[in-house]
Amino acid sequence: MEVNMLYSPITKLSLVAIVLVAFSSFTHSADIAHTLRANTQDNNDPDNFIEIGLGASLGIGSSLIDEKAKGLGLFINLSSSYNWNGFFIDLGSETAEPLVIGYNLHNSDKWSFDLVLGTTEGGVSEDTDDRFIGIMKRQSSTMVGARLTGYFGKNILQVSLKRDVRGISDGTVATALLGRNWQYRNWNFHGLIGLNISDSKFNDYYLGVSEEESVVTGIESYDGKASIHFSSSVGVTYPLSENWIYRADISVSSNFGQNDSTLFEKRRNFDSGISTSINYVF
Template identity: 35%
Template sequence: MIKIYSAVFAGIAMFAGTVCFASDIAREVSGDGGDNFFEVSIGLGAGQNNRVKKEDEHNDSYGVGIGLGWEYRWKGFFSEAIQDSYSGLNLGYELWQNDNWRLDLIGMNLHGSVSNDDEILPGMTEEERNDRLVRRDTITLNGGVRATYYWKDNIIQFRLESDYSQNYAGAQSSLLVGRAWQIRNWNIHGLTGLQWNSRKRNEYLWNVSPLEATEKFPEYQASSSLNYSFEVGATYPISEHWLSRSKIVAFTIDDSVSESPLTNNDNVGGVISTSIVYVF
């Protein structure tokens, strides 16, 4: 199984969960970067209740992971793999901007995992079906738009995307509001947000069909969901090119997701992370 969660391909999947897209605008709220820049980060994080998908009987809601992330912008083009974010890998182009607004085209938002052994066939044993259920595809390949509004030290961002892969996993959207405060050399930011997933997306991720159902994972029909997230973080300049970032994130998990037999049945979760960033 190949995992393409949040900022990377290096074991940061435990950060993902349903943490909305709050981390995506944390850098902009804290005032880092510019029109053209490249930064890479490596960080350590710990989470409680943030791993929604249970892999086995002994899976709990705690995890620790190391992750790599980056953000690159050049003449309107951008590539983003934001550490401890749910948004996966983003490739896109800045369509338009002025002093207060920016409109981005998200050409590719890649998130989730791919499995080559998730097909459930008639005649399989309960154990075989259980194994296939927790290893099934969760990959989404999305395209859409992102609109960001800036006013003094405040930021508002709206994002709407739809899956265009052969899975056609429906749509997702988010609305985020953030603010920054400068305290000596520290830049403190706060974010709050909403993330909506369509019924079709949650069916793809969390449904259990009659053919798939087992005693451990009974039949389940998901609906659309609305999750909330809250983040407080701090950025400190170590030197001209090096930064330190830390954050605490809390989030909710809608009943449509938490009641699925494929989850830990938790309605809240959180992540604490710290990272070192190099800005070129």
């Protein structure tokens, strides 16, 4: 979970995250990125942790409200995980879902299978920007589904399928993630690639513009379509002390099939960004 300290184009860029709200990087008890940064070789017992950090990010991509869609911003990073008798609660941890609650049904040396419940971020509303006055406020969806994670040495593969059960978007999303890390002295490098498939109902709710909304706002009407989203990131973690950690990441993701929405003020086929932070773990 990132709490922005400065209102900047990065803040505006974050609004594009509504098309990624179901892209979860959690494995059982610890997200993939955390597992890779911790240099986990297999499916070990989950860690309970709280992590707080301060960082800076620079990005460029599609934006709903900014014509330039690029800029620099500061953020506070907050993430944590708590596990008890197979139940787990994950907060933040570099996932698009701000909160995930789940139960582990199966856990072996190589495989983990979870039932998960997560909430998405909301979407545009009249408070987003003046050009959206008259637009229906997009609510957060409650996504319920299953997640399978496999551990193969330093490689981690995860697939999941989730559906909105509140009837907000009635959408379904599927994800596939593959991650790996490399250790060089005290520097732990990691890479992560993923695919996210969102159906037309999910995209239409968050990115569509109805005829009624078009008449009021002047924004061209648009029907959301199913889309496939690609994402990738590489990063490094370096322990400054027992509790202090330095982290840097570079990411690139695609917007094909998503930035066709007329809600976007600036459209780009790819988003890219770089971030760096210092974090305290306890």
